[in-house]
Amino acid sequence: MGVILCPEHGRAGIALVCPHLATNTDRTPTRLQIDLSGFKWPHWFCSDCLKQFGLPEFETDLPETAVESYQDAFAALRPVCGVCFTKQYEAKTG
Ligand SMILES: [Zn+2]
Ligand SMILES: [Zn+2]
Numbered sequence: 001m002g003v004i005l006c007p008e009h010g011r012a013g014i015a016l017v018c019p020h021l022a023t024n025t026d027r028t029p030t031r032l033q034i035d036l037s038g039f040k041w042p043h044w045f046c047s048d049c050l051k052q053f054g055l056p057e058f059e060t061d062l063p064e065t066a067v068e069s070y071q072d073a074f075a076a077l078r079p080v081c082g083v084c085f086t087k088q089y090e091a092k093t094g
Helices: 018-023 048-055 071-075 084-092
Strands: 004-005 010-017 028-035 038-043 060-063 078-081
Touching: 004 078, 004 084, 010 084, 018 078, 038 048, 048 071, 078 084
Parallel strands: 010 038, 028 060
Antiparallel strands: 004 010, 010 078, 028 038
């Protein structure tokens, strides 16, 4: 996992989100976690991306091989500040 320089939070861990979520915070994110030998690495997609790429449309854990199976979907993800994104995400999901 990388680190990003956030104007608000300084050096923060990145969250990987789809291009729509990176620019439009009104969309509802769905969290898909990749299971890397026990470490759950979260990735967020909007519902359009889930449909477009045939990903599960509910929060779930996927095996590491999903990154290759859904290569186009994961290649499109953008890094954003994990602290900012998680705040927005929690504000939406309660
Ligand atoms: Zn999207
Ligand atoms: Zn931030």
